[in-house]
Amino acid sequence: MADKKSKKNTKQQNATIAVNRQATFEYSIEERFEAGVVLEGWEVKSLRDGRIQLKESYVVIRRGEAWLSGAHISPLLSASTHVNPDSIRAKKLLLHRHELNKLIGSVERKGYTLIPLKMYWKNGRAKLEIGLAKGKQLHDKRATSKDRDWQREKGRILKKG
Template sequence: MAKANNKVIPIADNREARAKYEILEKYEAGLVLEGPEVKSLRNKGNVSFKDSFVRIDDGEAWLYNLYIAPYRFATIKPPDPLRKRKLLLHKREIMKLMGKSQEKGYTIIPLRLYWKNGKVKVEIALARGKKLHDRRQELKERAMKRELEREFKGKIRM
């Protein structure tokens, strides 16, 4: 009996989302891709999360504006790099996300793309946008923490 390989191999990470949004809940979803897109990801093709988001239409979750670089050696016409892609989620997860995302200030964003058991998965999150003063406060706290760590390291070495 072969043991299942649950190794997670990262493809891309959306760092900007963690800075701009407060993450409330995370979900793992499958991603419907075409052959050349999968080959592009296997060959470390360029992926960009810029302006990407998730929208729920007619009870189905769709990922918009995720850029996957076209595969150079595709023999057929490669798909549009920014096309909308279907997300594979359970119906109850879709209904929960739909209810929450319709509230004011909430959105669904992709956080990262990765391989799991030979399949491409995307981690999506229900998020609320941070205000400018929230981000400034976070930067101040991070700078103060860094300063304290520097002072603490300096005292230990003396």
């Protein structure tokens, strides 16, 4: 029994599939949500191989449902021989109704944006972390860059001293 658990833990250590690094630079993240993703079989196989790009993707709300648009999943040549894969099709996101209502209110009334932050495996299922975010101005980006540089420099000073 202990052998099965150790095998599972080693498999779960590399649970992150993709990270949208540009998101934290372009936006200030107010709140994070975890959403399930409705995928086709060939998409799951491609995700297991790490073939997804979240950089230019975004989340839209249509008719009370959340959809992931612009995420590019490259099809595997061996896995998608019998289907015609659409690599940038919109994927439905699975959220609780109260979470959806909160997101709809924030996006429509308060001017927030929904952006995908990270995709990862959780209990064998692909999950997407989405962020409720506000866009940063140029001066905000400069301040973030300055803070990051200062933290790095401070670490170096403390390490020497």
